[in-house]
Amino acid sequence: MGEFAIRAEGLGKKFRLGERERYKALRDRLTREAIAPFRALSRLVSGRPPLPPAEREEFWALRDVHFDIAPGEVVGLIGRNGAGKSTLLKILSRIIEPTAGRALLRGRVGSLLEVGTGFHPELTGRENIYLNGTILGMERREVRRKFDEIVDFSGVAPFLDTPVKQYSSGMYMRLAFAVAAQLEPEILLVDEVLAVGDSSFQKKCIGKMDEVGRQGRTVVFVSHSMTAVTRLCQRAILLDRGRVVADGPAAEVAAAYLRSDLGTMAHRLWPDPATAPGDHVVRLRSVGVVGDDGAFHATADIRRPVMLEMVYDVLLPDHNPVPNFHVHNEEGICVFVTADTDPQWRGRPKPVGRYVSRVTIPGNFLSEGTLIVDAAISTMDPAVVHAHEREAVAFQVIDSLDGDSVRGEYGGVVPGVVRPRLDWYTVAEKEAASATERNP
Amino acid sequence: MTKEQFLDSKVQVIEPAWGLRLVDPFELWRWRELFVALMLRDMSVRYKQTAIGIAWVVAQPLATVAIFSFLLGKIGNVPTGGLPYPLFAFTAMVPWQMFSRALLEGSISLANNRSLLTKVYFPRILLPAAAVFGGAADFPVTFAILLLMMLWFGFVPGWQIVLMPVLLLLALLTSLGVALWLSALNVLYRDVQIVLPFLVQIWLYLTPVLYPASVIPEQWRALYAMNPMVTVTESFRWAVLGGAVALDPAMLAVSTVTVFVVLLSGVVYFRSIERQMADRI
Numbered sequence: 215m216g217e218f219a220i221r222a223e224g225l226g227k228k229f230r231l232g233e234r235e236r237y238k239a240l241r242d243r244l245t246r247e248a249i250a251p252f253r254a255l256s257r258l259v260s261g262r263p264p265l266p267p268a269e270r271e272e273f274w275a276l277r278d279v280h281f282d283i284a285p286g287e288v289v290g291l292i293g294r295n296g297a298g299k300s301t302l303l304k305i306l307s308r309i310i311e312p313t314a315g316r317a318l319l320r321g322r323v324g325s326l327l328e329v330g331t332g333f334h335p336e337l338t339g340r341e342n343i344y345l346n347g348t349i350l351g352m353e354r355r356e357v358r359r360k361f362d363e364i365v366d367f368s369g370v371a372p373f374l375d376t377p378v379k380q381y382s383s384g385m386y387m388r389l390a391f392a393v394a395a396q397l398e399p400e401i402l403l404v405d406e407v408l409a410v411g412d413s414s415f416q417k418k419c420i421g422k423m424d425e426v427g428r429q430g431r432t433v434v435f436v437s438h439s440m441t442a443v444t445r446l447c448q449r450a451i452l453l454d455r456g457r458v459v460a461d462g463p464a465a466e467v468a469a470a471y472l473r474s475d476l477g478t479m480a481h482r483l484w485p486d487p488a489t490a491p492g493d494h495v496v497r498l499r500s501v502g503v504v505g506d507d508g509a510f511h512a513t514a515d516i517r518r519p520v521m522l523e524m525v526y527d528v529l530l531p532d533h534n535p536v537p538n539f540h541v542h543n544e545e546g547i548c549v550f551v552t553a554d555t556d557p558q559w560r561g562r563p564k565p566v567g568r569y570v571s572r573v574t575i576p577g578n579f580l581s582e583g584t585l586i587v588d589a590a591i592s593t594m595d596p597a598v599v600h601a602h603e604r605e606a607v608a609f610q611v612i613d614s615l616d617g618d619s620v621r622g623e624y625g626g627v628v629p630g631v632v633r634p635r636l637d638w639y640t641v642a643e644k645e646a647a648s649a650t651e652r653n654p
Numbered sequence: 655m656t657k658e659q660f661l662d663s664k665v666q667v668i669e670p671a672w673g674l675r676l677v678d679p680f681e682l683w684r685w686r687e688l689f690v691a692l693m694l695r696d697m698s699v700r701y702k703q704t705a706i707g708i709a710w711v712v713a714q715p716l717a718t719v720a721i722f723s724f725l726l727g728k729i730g731n732v733p734t735g736g737l738p739y740p741l742f743a744f745t746a747m748v749p750w751q752m753f754s755r756a757l758l759e760g761s762i763s764l765a766n767n768r769s770l771l772t773k774v775y776f777p778r779i780l781l782p783a784a785a786v787f788g789g790a791a792d793f794p795v796t797f798a799i800l801l802l803m804m805l806w807f808g809f810v811p812g813w814q815i816v817l818m819p820v821l822l823l824l825a826l827l828t829s830l831g832v833a834l835w836l837s838a839l840n841v842l843y844r845d846v847q848i849v850l851p852f853l854v855q856i857w858l859y860l861t862p863v864l865y866p867a868s869v870i871p872e873q874w875r876a877l878y879a880m881n882p883m884v885t886v887t888e889s890f891r892w893a894v895l896g897g898a899v900a901l902d903p904a905m906l907a908v909s910t911v912t913v914f915v916v917l918l919s920g921v922v923y924f925r926s927i928e929r930q931m932a933d934r935i
Contacts, residue, residue: 229933304932308668308775311929316669323666331773336699348691349774377702 219432224315290443293453321400330390335379368392492601578635696788756789760833834920882909
C-alpha cells in the first residue's frame, strides 16, 4: 500500500430519481401496494400484458471515481452543479454511504460542509462555540484551550453571552468560521464555505485556508471559484456527470474547465414542456447568451455588448409574467438583477402564446471572468415566482488586452464586480503656470 | 507527524455496508462528548425558551389530574388503596410525563436535526439517545411538585424510594427503544410524526396512571405487564407513597424482558436505516 492520505477505488453513488419526493406518506405507499395485486389481476383478466415492475429512474451521481491524494496535498474539486463534487465530499466525510467501490482515508478527518452546522439560535455565542466545536469533532478540552483564539478571530467578544439569534448575519458567520478554523485534522474536507459572507470575511477565510494548506495537511476543497482554486490548490480534479474528466495541476485543469463547455453553456433548451421549469401559468423553453452577430456564444469580448435571451410560453391569459435575469460572478456575488421594464408590456397581461425576451448588457460594463445567469419569470404584484432556473447559462467575459478596454495599458489584476467605462474629464488648470516654470 | 507515524495511523475504510449491525461501543465512547453536548443543548434550549415552558411542564399533568379528580369524584370510588385520588394520580403522572416527553422528543429528533444529519458525520444514534435522556430534564420540576403535594397530604416516603432510579431508568429505556424505531421510521415516512401524539394518548390509557392496575381482570395481567410503563407507574407509586400494592417481581421481569426486546430490535432497525438517513431525510 503506497503512501496516500485519501484513496478512492471505483467510488460510485446511485440515487433513485424522485425518491426524495416520494418518501413521505406511508399512507400512499400502503394504498399503492394494496391496490397493486388487483391491478395485476384486472390486467390478466382483460388480456393486457402485465405492467413492468414499478420503474424507477436511477442515476449515478458518482461513477468509477479513482484517485490517490498524497499527504499534504491541497486538491481542488471542480465541476458544474450536479457534477458530483458534493456527493464525493459527503462520501469522504462518511455522511452518505457509497453504492459501489470504496475509499480509504489515513488520519483524522475533519469536514466543513457548511459554516455553523448545529448552531442553535437560542443559545449564546459561548454555548454555541462549545456545541459547534464538539459537533465538528473537537474535544471539549480542546475547545476550552482554543476558546480565546476563537473569540479573538471572530471579533464578537462583547456579545459572547447574547443568544446568537440576535447576531447580525455577519457576526454569526464570523463566529461560526472562527470555530471551524480551529479544527486541526490531518485531512480537511471543505465545501464552498467561502461563497458566503462579505469580501473581507472571504479574504480572512482564504487566508486561513492558505495557512492550513501550508501546515502540511491534506485538504480537499470544493469550489466554484477558479480564482480560489488556482490560488490555494496545487492540484485540481474536474468532475463531469459523476466521472473524473481531468486531474492535474490546478491552473491547467481550471483553465481547461473554463475553456470547455463544462464551465460555460451558452444555450439551454427544454424541449419537453412538461418538465420545463415553470408552473401552470408560464413555462421556460430556452435561455441563451447571444453575441452581436445573433448567434449563441459562451464567450463575450469585454468591449462588445452581449444579449441574454429567454423564450417562454404563457399558458394562461390575464397574467403578467415578467422575465428577469440574475447575473452572478464566479465568487457567487450577484452582479445585478434585471427585469423586463419595457413600457409596452408594463402592467399589461400577456395573451397566451410564445414570447421571446431579450436584454442587452452594454459593452465595457461587465468585469472579466465567468458570469453565471439565473433565469426567472415572476409576477410582480402579488409576487409569485413562476420559474426560477439557477445557473441556466454561463459565459466568459474576456479582455483581449488590446489596450482599448477599461484596463488600458495595465496588464495586472483589475478588481471590481463590474468594470464600466466611465466618462473622465480632465482640464489643465495651471497649464500656463507650469509651462512658464518649466520654460522660463 | 513523522512518516513512520503516518504510515502506522489507522486506515479508515468507507464502503457499502451489508447485514445487521449493532452499535460499536468503542465508537460511541469516542463520541461521548457530543452526546453530552447534544443533551445539554436540548435541556438548556427547553428552559430558555420562556417561563411558560416550565409552567407548561407542571400545568399539563396538574390539569389532567384536576379534571379526572373532579370527574371521578362525581362518578364514584376509584380503588386507590386508601390514597387520596389527586395524589394517587399525580404520583404516577410524574414518571409518565417524563416518559412521554422523552418518547416524543426522541422520535422527532432526527427530523429536527436535519442539517446535522446532512452536514456532519457522527453515530446517528446519539440524536435520539440525547433527546430521550435530555427529556428527563422535566423530572426534577414535576417531582418537586409531587413532594409539595405529599407534604400537603402528610405523606413521607419510606425506604422503597431507593428503587425510584431503577424505575426511571426502565421508563427511559422504554422510550429509547420505541424512539429508535419511530425516529428511523419518521425519516422514511413523515406521517409517523403526525400519529405520534395519538399513540402517546392511547398509551396513557393503557397504563395505570389515572386508575389502579387492580381494575384489570386477573387473566389479562400478564399481557398487561408487557407494557413496561405498567410496572413503572404502579411501582413508582409504591416506591414513593408505600401502600398495599407492592412491586410485583413477576411483572418487573416481564416488563424488563419487553424493554430489552424493544431496545435491541430498535437498535438493529435504526442501524439498518442509518446508512440511508442522509439520503432520505
